[in-house]
Amino acid sequence: MPYRFRQRVRHKDFKGPTAGQCGEYAQANLVIVPSAYAEDFLRFCIRNPKACPLLGVGERGQWNVPALGQDIDLRTDVPGYNVYRDGELQAQPDDILSLWSDDLVAFAIGCSFSFEQMLTHEHIGLRHVEEGVNVPMYRTDIENAPAGPFGGRLVVSMRPMTGAHAIRAVQVTSRFPSVHGAPVHLGSPRAIGIADLGRPDYGDAVTVREDEVPVFWACGVTPQSALEAARLPFAIAHRPGHMLVTDIPNASLAVL
Secondary structure (H helix, E strand, C coil): CHHHHHHHHHCCCCCCCCCCCCCCEEEEEEEEEEHHHHHHHHHHHHHCCCCCCEEEECCCCCCCCHHHCCCCCCCCCCCCEEEEECCEEEECCCCCHHHCCCCEEEEEEECCHHHHHHHHHCCCCCHHHHCCCCCCEEEEEEECCCECCECCEEEEEEEEECHHHHHHHHHHHCCCHHHCCCCCEECCHHHHCCCCCCCCCECCCCCCCCCCEEEEEECCCHHHHHHHHHCCCCEEEECCCCCEEEEEEHHHHCCC
């Protein structure tokens, strides 16, 4: 199923957010940097494991990273890309074939869309899926642990839940550290520097009902905050919410 889905993406038959797609398989955030910055970015991931849990790292110039799945082409198999120059978002192409070079190193980072299938199995609703929009994501005032030029602030994704569902979600997601693990915050968004839930920095706003609490997970868009802070001359990432669907079963990522 992931292979067929990636073929749809590669041929531009699917271009939207990937929440709910191939739900049994891990999805990945993507960061691609020039080789001169790869060691620093690897250290950044190691120092910020909640936001940047690594699923795979390519060799210099490698765009097919076999550990992630069959016939994967990182240049075409993501539904949307962000291209940064000097820390500024310059373009959002549908593929990066013309931008690829043998000097680039790719990092695949775990995504919270992966544990959503586990939440669905527990009958915990996902508002962004119900409302047919991209998950809301917010910049916080929590500083990342820096490494070389990389720093910036933690980005979180938010899912509103009843108190009982929030407790169960903590129990479920804590078993999946490779896809962000347990939430980093529950409750008041202002406590982590978010002024208005109705105005996400990435993705779309969703309805939060009176009997619900916002639940925040570390988000794989955090590296894009780090890319902006580092002001690299060139870097590529996925468009927020538009993930690489891998062949890695979510169940294989669980820990006891």
